[in-house]
Amino acid sequence: MVSIVVATHGHLAESLLEAAAMLLGEEKNIWAIGFFPGDSTEHLLLQFQNILNKFENEDILILTDILGGSPFNTAARLAIENSHIEVISGINLPILLDIIQNRTDMNLNTLVSHVINISADTITTLSKNINHNQNDLQEEEL
């Protein structure tokens, strides 16, 4: 199983886990790190290390909010010298749910490619979905 650390500005990480639990139940091997006004990056690094120290040679996926933000940059410092850690930026709830549902069946590399493949489809519009799915109905008797 790929372990997950969600690291974001503010309460977003914690709230993403709370939202995911409403839809999939409570999960193990998943942590939230929040970066708040006045926090130092050393403090952020320490929070990462406290979690990552639990693991040795195990796959860890770090999900961050924006490319180049402090959560991402700090995660990058740890990941760059560790082939068992990958960092994704641009996390949203559909992607998080997908990762949780696939992390037992996929290894880190497969999971990361999968996330990149589905990512664009996680943002959509009502109009597009209405047009797309109505056709489907007309073709089916049921």
Add this chain to the structure above:
Amino acid sequence: MIISLVRIDDRLIHGQVATDWVRYTHCDRIIVINDLIAMDEIRKKLLLAITPAGVKTSIITIGKAIEAYNNPKYKDLNAMFLLTCPQDILSLIEGGVSIKSINIGGMSYKEGKKQITAAVSVSDDDISCFNELYKKGIELEIRMLSTERKVNWMEVAN
């Protein structure tokens, strides 16, 4: 037709269904069975628009559900039945649909209803329907998510 889940949930397709139950059942199709919604073009349109990836949705009347259930064309179809109330399930059974277990996912509170769990509130008529289903030997399990413990109807009914 393989009915992989019969769920009562008056929110019909929403996050828990789209995320947890679709994957849990591996269903091909979500079949929303409700006489009023099947005739409501706007609600149908919206339900179709939110169909989760990898599955299809039908919104049909009780009568049409019974027809489809008996149609050999759909013998290999893995279907998730979504309904809003136990009354409609009794009608399905009276129409010959074989149901062994019912997942009670969500029945919202309205005045005159009794709240029995966080997500389930029932009227007197709901209670007598559930008791009738129970007498037929059908499992009645209350659960929002597949990962939760099943709470049996009889644990909370009285």
